């Protein structure tokens with residue numbers, strides 16, 4: 001399997017060559033040259049596999065330059081019941097006939113990003129061992145991504161994590177999750193500022209190419225192809241759990257921000273998984289819903305991005321969306337390049353009056369949007385009707401999923417976080433605190449380890465240089 005860029009300017013590379021990289025050299029995103037096709041007999045064989053066995057079958061098709069024995073070992077160490085708290089890894093709960101929740105948030109940070117990030121930690125360690133290099137991961141977080149990256153990279157050989165977060169702006173739970181880590185290779189930097197200040201520092205450091213090279217600075221952002229590949233697995237797992245035969249179709253409801261999770265669903269469908277609809281749900285930040293309703297992709301500015309009660313979907317620009325457009329335009333990289341010339345300038349593009357808009361239908365994606373009132377109402381309704389408490393992001397997905405589902409087609413709603421992470425909204429919806437999973441009882445009382453710094457790129461650089 002070779003990887004090419006959505007903008008056509010990268011010589012084909014192997015999986016290992018793109019694993020540690022961010023954007024391709026031409027500014028595009030890495031994509032497999034072709035999607036592996038899964039035959040009906042593959043599906044028959046895979047139906048009975050455990051999560052790690054299934055993950056191996058899928059990932060070996062994308063990471064075919066990693067020896068099978070090594071890949072199997074990496075996967076077996078990643079998807080364990082110690083880390084994900086059940087043998088199924090992503091258990092399916094049935095609320096009523098044809099309505100299911102796929103639990104993706106039983107990993108160490110209680111959000112679905114762990115599924116890909118835990119694998120990434122082991123893949124990075126393996127790749128760095130081979131090259132005898134050490135990597136300094138620099139990131140900015142307002143919550144979920146940073147903690148998921150830290151829990152995946154803690155204690156890993158050859159990896160140090162520098163994670164910037166806005167001082168005093170995360171929830172107590174999120175802060176404690178990150179800052180209570182005592183591993184020497186995890187360095188939390190609380191910046192006196194807001195999330196955008198943190199992100200600006202990361203950009204400034206990344207643009208200093210000499211510094212970046214000298215200290216071998218990397219990222220773990222959501223455009224990393226290995227993260228998308230890891231997420232393909234649970235679409236297959238969910239499908240098998242919700243159906244009896246491979247003649248059946250299912251639809252998935254997916255709460256979306258950066259188009260990462262649903263991108264994996266799109267790839268699963270292209271590979272031949274019988275997915276009828278991929279139902280994309282946004283919150284008030286509805287840039288993706290706008291595209292799938294109107295054909296116009298209009299990324300917003302930071303100032304236009306609203307802070308909502310499903311904060312992990314508060315994005316103004318969906319970084320993985322370029323991958324979908326690459327497929328939509330029939331993999332014509334020059335077309336993608338042309339469209340992103342506008343996007344990279346902060347402008348929009350509109351496909352409504354082009355033949356491309358017609359073909360969007362062929363990809364099965366439909367969309368809808370949610371807001372604070374509807375997500376609270378959904379949490380309440382799911383609790384009253386089924387006795388289950390869901391988080392705010394999952395609620396956005398359920399709300400839109402129920403609106404768009406078709407009769408006779410089972411609907412699988414992806415659960416992307418546990419409610420304990422967003423207890424304020426849960427109390428508002430059902431009048432009581434969500435349950436705490438065991439192991440988290442005293443989280444906020446644990447000793448914390450972090451440094452506080454001004455929003456100053458040079459200070460952050462000196463700190464990295466001192467530690468590295």
Ligand SMILES: *Cc1c(COP(=O)(O)O)cnc(C)c1O
Pocket residue numbers: 111112113144145222255256257258259260261262312313393394416417
């Ligand atoms: C990141 C995240 C999302 C959005 O996923 P994308 O891959 O960015 O579309 C949804 N819910 C939760 C809880 C998240 O952490």
